[in-house]
Structures are given as C-alpha cells and as structure tokens.
Amino acid sequence: xxxxxxxxxxxxxxxxxxxxxxAECVAAGPGTAVVRLTVRxxxxxxxxxxxxxxxxxxxxxxxxxxxxxxxxxxAAVDAHVGFTAPARIxxxxxxxxREMNRSNRIGTYRVxxxxxxxxxxxxxxxxxxxxTREHPENSSxxxxxxx
Numbered sequence: 198x199x200x201x202x203x204x205x206x207x208x209x210x211x212x213x214x215x216x217x218x219x220a221e222c223v224a225a226g227p228g229t230a231v232v233r234l235t236v237r238x239x240x241x242x243x244x245x246x247x248x249x250x251x252x253x254x255x256x257x258x259x260x261x262x263x264x265x266x267x268x269x270x271x272a273a274v275d276a277h278v279g280f281t282a283p284a285r286i287x288x289x290x291x292x293x294x295r296e297m298n299r300s301n302r303i304g305t306y307r308v309x310x311x312x313x314x315x316x317x318x319x320x321x322x323x324x325x326x327x328x329t330r331e332h333p334e335n336s337s338x339x340x341x342x343x344x
Contacts, residue, residue, distance in 0.1 A: 201225060205225035212261075215258050218251070218258065219234055221233055227266055227296075228304075228306075229263050229296065230259045230266065231294075232259040232262065233292075236284050236287060236288045236290060237286065241286065252290075253276075253278050255292045256278060256292050256294075256308040256321035257308075257321070257323070258292070259292040259293065259294035260276065260308050260321065260323045263294035263295070264325040265332065269329070270331070270332060271304060272326050273324070275324040277322050278320070280318070280319050281317045282312070282317060284318050289313045290312060291311050292308050293311070300327075304325045306323050306325070308323070
C-alpha cells in the first residue's frame with residue numbers, strides 16, 4: 198500500500214462520523230478516495246429507501262478524504278448532490294471521489310455514488326478551501342477543528 202493510501206485510510210479510521218455511518222475507505226490515492234457502505238435498516242427513510250442524508254454523507258466522506266489526500270488541510274466551502282436512483286436495504290454503495298481541479302487554494306471534486314449493479318444513485322460535486330497547514334498527526338481535537 199502506498200503512503201497516500203495509508204494516510205487517507207488512517208484519516209477515515211479517525212473520523213467518528215464515518216464509523217457511525219458504517220462506511221469504510223477501501224481505496225485512495227492522490228486526489229481520489231473510494232468509500233463503501235452497505236445500506237442497513239438505520240439508513241432508511243419513511244418511504245422505504247435509503248435516506249438522502251446518508252447518500253450525501255457517504256459522498257461527502259469520500260470528498261473529504263480525497264481533498265485531504267495531499268497532506269494539507271482542506272475544508273469544504275460548497276457541495277451539491279443530485280439523487281438519480283433509489284438504494285434499498287442490502288445494497289452496497291460505492292462512492293468514488295475524483296479531483297477535477299486543484300490550485301494552491303481551491304480544489305473541485307466529483308463523487309459518483311453507485312450500487313453494485315453500477316447504477317448511479319447520486320452525483321455530488323464539491324469545492325474545498327486548501328489551507329497552508331499540514332495535517333497534524335497527533336493534535337488535540339480542538340486543534341484539528343481549526344483550519
């Protein structure tokens with residue numbers, strides 16, 4: 198496994214929300230991240246499909262990991278999602294984030310959330326502000342909140 202992949206997977210493992218969501222980072226590289234989730238009962242809405250907030254959160258998790266894969270702190274400033282197909286209990290969802298453009302201060306990303314049958318469930322785009330600070334490996338929780 199390369200250093201970038203290891204660093205990104207370590208970021209995912211330290212993220213309590215990714216854990217709460219039941220997701221895991223299964224692949225990563227410079228400007229990319231793949232996060233997987235199996236839809237369970239707690240992910241459902243009152244209409245019997247996967248809640249849009251879960252789909253957004255899955256895509257946002259991949260977006261955050263991809264945008265932070267370069268080692269500098271990056272924070273979302275904008276995000277949009279479109280829902281294209283339902284997901285149901287037992288569906289395995291794969292969110293694949295790709296860097297579209299990155300400058301010294303701004304990065305844009307596209308995340309596709311697909312089911313195992315390759316149907317597109319959600320399309321997400323997001324923009325990050327890129328800090329000059331490197332990721333702190335052993336900082337306190339308060340220091341990690343400040344970009």
